[in-house]
Amino acid sequence: MVSIKDIFLFSYRELKKVRTITTVAMFVAISIILGAFTVPIGNFLKIGFSSLTTVSIGYLFGPIVGSIFGAITDIVKYMMKPTGPFFPGFTFNAIIAGIMYGSILYKKPVSIKRILAAEILVSLLCNILLGTLWLNILYGKAFLAILPMRAVKNIILLPINSFMAFVILKFMEQHNLRKNFD
Known part of the structure; x- marks a missing residue:
């Protein structure tokens, strides 16, 4: 079993590969299109x-690359199509999501349990x-007033996102796409 420290170390080493940087750049473009x-x-x-692009990057390259991908993607998306004022909290969310997906999925076999755990977190x-x-800080709306609708949306999307992530990662696993980057 690979320790969490090793996962972060291996992910950090991924940053030194040209193939990683170019693949991440392509996934940034895909994320912008999506x-x-x-x-x-x-x-x-x-x-x-x-x-789904963050899930894929976390699976392929781990938490360090995933967090950098999340930050870059969030900022580039905002620059391409701003929706409201820029708020660094959402960039922080993208970084945390990249870390979570990478920590749970990197260098591990694809399983629905692992994907569900990552998606739930x-x-x-x-x-x-x-x-x-x-949103509460940015717009002054009552936290408890908007929490239920956001929770319901995420509960509804959880099985959909998990299924799509499973299909994509299973495809990557079956075609040994991760091994192309080792």
Whole structure:
């Protein structure tokens, strides 16, 4: 079993590879394209699937690369299509999500349990709790007033996101895509 310290060390070493940097750049572009298809539902809810790129980067390159990918993607997406004021809390969420996905999925076999664990943690911490807090700070809306609708949205999307992540990562695993980067 690989320790969490080793996972972060291996992920850090991934940054020294040109193939990693170019692949991450392509995934940033894919994330921006997927982000263009995000559907806003009111002022405080959005449904989109660009998080699948963060899952993929976490699986391929680990938590360090995943966190950097999250930060870069969040900032570039904002620069390409700003929706409201820039708020660094959302960039922090993207960093934390990259760390979580990378810590749970990197150098491990794909399993629905592992993907569900990662999706639940990211949904709960980043999307429901911190995301609601950032909206509260940014717009002054009552935390408890917007929390239920954000929680319901994340609960509904959890099986959908988990299934899509499972399909994508299983495809990567079956075609040995991770081994191409070792």
